[in-house]
Amino acid sequence: MSAPRVAVVIFPGSNCDRDVLHVLRGVLGADAHTVWHEERSLAGFDAVILPGGFSYGDYLRAGAIAATSPILAAVRAAASAGVLVAGICNGFQILLEAGLLPGAMLPNRDATFVCDWTRIRVERDDLPFTCAYGRGQIARMPVAHGEGNYYADADTLSRLEANRQVVFRYVDDDGAATAHGNPNGALHNIAGIVDERGNVLGMMPHPERCSEALLGSCDGRAFFEGLLASIAKRAHSVAGGGR
């Protein structure tokens, strides 16, 4: 079985692509490659990461212009084929604008850019992205965004909660999902969600910025470890179940 192959898509204005590559390749030894947004295929990749940054300078709405890039058709096809797709920060905004995840991002509650450490509670540990965390575990991760105020209408919100699609929630120092622990005003303190099927995830915090002790927290590393481990496990079960 070959090592999991991970694509990191670069849009004009992405700026966390190298950080994600560094964690995947340098820290975890994974087979990760960059893919330019004008390309049209993601064939052969087991996972696709849309990294953070300011694609197209956040013109129009954050992520809106990137969502029209040629690569998005391939991301859409990969997502529907069950390939793991994760959008981090601007990547999350792009997935929302592309309609691959429900809801929208509003400018932050206080109309300021927030660059700070947050605490997020891992609400599910049964997803490929979170299987290396414990359910209810609180992770310390940085955020850096101007539009991270997650919004969805009441029906969508209750559907997200009923389907357990909220994966990460901002919490305060006591682990409670209060306004105090919420950096941007996101409804229901939502920091990350997953699609109904569970293979497309978006999150505002940056796990790639906290995957080494040198950077002040290792809490993001389990995100990538879980992702890689679950791909390996999938490949194994496919091979084992094959004829």
Add this chain to the structure above:
Amino acid sequence: MTTANATAARVRLTILLKDGVLDAQGQAVERALRTMDYDAAHVRVGRVIDLDLPAANWQEAAREMCTRFLANPLIEEFEITRLDEEAR
């Protein structure tokens, strides 16, 4: 594709956050206006996009591009107006 001729319509798209959706920028501007002693209320900040479109179907095209791309219907509403008063 080009519309730089007499058959073009000059169109203005005005895009605002929907009522009930937090407009942090509008609130900040409103507070600033009040500190300047203006009696301003219900301030909303949006964006304006002017463009030329083929006159034949400018309304339909404008509505479609707003719905698909220029506005996010989940959080924004839009208004389409024609700027040039072209003879029909």
